[in-house]
Amino acid sequence: MRILFLAFIILPMAMSVPQVKIKNLKLDYHNMQLRVLGGELVVAGKSIKLKPKEFIIEPPTIVSVENELLKIGDEKPEGWWSGTRLPGCKTELLYHCLPGCLVPHSVVVKSADGSIVYEEGKDYLVDHTWGAIGRIPQGRIPPNSEVAVSYKYSLQRIDLLQANSRGDLFLKKGKEEKTCPLPPRPDKGYYPVVNIYLPYRTSNLSDELIYTIGPAYPQPTKAQLRANSRFVRKTLEKLKRGEKVKIVFWGDSVTAGGDASSPDKAFPAKFVKLLGERFPKAKIEMVNAGIGGSNTNQRLPNIQSEVLDHKPDLVIIEFVNDMGFDENNLRRNYYQAIDLIRAHGGEVIILTPHFTMPSMMGLSSVKYAKETRPAVEILRKIAKEKDVGLADASRRWEHLAKEGIPYTTLLYNGINHPDDRGHQIFVEELLKFFPSD
Numbered sequence: 001m002r003i004l005f006l007a008f009i010i011l012p013m014a015m016s017v018p019q020v021k022i023k024n025l026k027l028d029y030h031n032m033q034l035r036v037l038g039g040e041l042v043v044a045g046k047s048i049k050l051k052p053k054e055f056i057i058e059p060p061t062i063v064s065v066e067n068e069l070l071k072i073g074d075e076k077p078e079g080w081w082s083g084t085r086l087p088g089c090k091t092e093l094l095y096h097c098l099p100g101c102l103v104p105h106s107v108v109v110k111s112a113d114g115s116i117v118y119e120e121g122k123d124y125l126v127d128h129t130w131g132a133i134g135r136i137p138q139g140r141i142p143p144n145s146e147v148a149v150s151y152k153y154s155l156q157r158i159d160l161l162q163a164n165s166r167g168d169l170f171l172k173k174g175k176e177e178k179t180c181p182l183p184p185r186p187d188k189g190y191y192p193v194v195n196i197y198l199p200y201r202t203s204n205l206s207d208e209l210i211y212t213i214g215p216a217y218p219q220p221t222k223a224q225l226r227a228n229s230r231f232v233r234k235t236l237e238k239l240k241r242g243e244k245v246k247i248v249f250w251g252d253s254v255t256a257g258g259d260a261s262s263p264d265k266a267f268p269a270k271f272v273k274l275l276g277e278r279f280p281k282a283k284i285e286m287v288n289a290g291i292g293g294s295n296t297n298q299r300l301p302n303i304q305s306e307v308l309d310h311k312p313d314l315v316i317i318e319f320v321n322d323m324g325f326d327e328n329n330l331r332r333n334y335y336q337a338i339d340l341i342r343a344h345g346g347e348v349i350i351l352t353p354h355f356t357m358p359s360m361m362g363l364s365s366v367k368y369a370k371e372t373r374p375a376v377e378i379l380r381k382i383a384k385e386k387d388v389g390l391a392d393a394s395r396r397w398e399h400l401a402k403e404g405i406p407y408t409t410l411l412y413n414g415i416n417h418p419d420d421r422g423h424q425i426f427v428e429e430l431l432k433f434f435p436s437d
Contacts, residue, residue, distance in 0.1 A: 123140050156179075163191050229433055246312045271430050354422050356416040
């Protein structure tokens with residue numbers, strides 16, 4: 001049994017409810033049982049005592065797939081990049097399976113007619129984390145033949161604990177998804193208290209899964225907007241005058257659009273669209289120089305053709321794939337890129353990257369995730385030293401847990417590609433350089 005005390009949390013105005021403060025929320029949980037032992041809401045200065053109540057949280061649904069006919073290859077299943085993927089563990093946009101979606105040791109492989117039950121480790125291999133299988137050439141499965149595969153996979157969701165003006169508590173179940181479950185909105189007349197995150201195969205509640213719904217990310221002051229705008233002074237002046245402006249987005253697969261639901265939801269196109277609405281007389285041209293799987297070591301030799309030949313007014317740089325570089329490497333690449341862009345008359349904004357899966361960042365917690373990548377802090381230093389704009393999306397991702405949102409639920413591929421909300425974060429950070437007045 002675990003008792004959790006939560007105190008004095010300000011809920012965001014963005015949730016279409018009055019400003020709410022939560023005081024001394026006391027929770028107790030055991031297995032999938034959640035009890036609210038006490039607490040207080042302060043809504044528009046009025047105190048609301050929360051009534052104790054017990055809830056049984058439903059575990060996420062486990063889906064069974066029976067005798068799915070697949071032709072499995074000889075490629076060894078090893079990580080997201082190899083093996084024959086189990087279709088139930090993928091989404092329509094993904095070419096690989098979602099990490100953790102497959103229920104481990106649930107895979108059963110038979111001959112297509114069901115007469116032979118093959119043996120894992122002798123006839124086939126399974127990557128239980130990445131939901132892929134592969135034929136062992138020395139085993140009994142004939143090459144290029146279909147087999148019947150049965151397995152189970154898990155969904156995930158976010159539930160909402162909400163309260164009314166009398167202090168009555170109600171649980172609102174979220175929609176289950178394979179990836180990127182959305183937190184439910186509070187019902188009319190209710191105030192959000194906590195989100196309960198239920199990742200794949202959850203069977204026990206813990207502090208790690210209880211997210212208080214706290215303050216929205218702070219908006220910039222007018223002084224901060226003015227300070228930001230000086231980094232794009234020439235571009236901003238052209239926008240205000242209604243002139244032609246060319247923006248080059250130089251980056252990796254995220255810049256290229258992965259995994260936005262459509263090209264117009266990817267941050268380069270969305271940013272340009274909203275910038276055009278802010279400055280309707282301007283004629284903005286976008287060049288998307290995003291290439292999947294690349295980094296600045298690979299791309300810098302081609303910066304002339306990819307960036308400079310377009311004669312950009314502004315270059316926005318995003319490379320999450322640079323996060324493994326040391327300080328000397330980063331300084332060499334970014335100093336050279338910035339100097340070349342400036343020599344050709346362009347301005348620069350460095351976009352710090354989103355968070356990636358915890359194992360890639362060395363994180364032991366999603367709820368208490370902090371930026372761990374030394375390269376991010378180096379990018380911040382480079383931006384200051386070279387006096388260029390810094391759109392610090394990383395800080396925004398770090399704040400998500402305070403808003404009641406597990407950051408991993410914004411990773412569409414479960415690894416390193418943000419969903420539409422993640423792309424929107426980039427857009428919001430970039431727009432902070434372009435005040436309309």
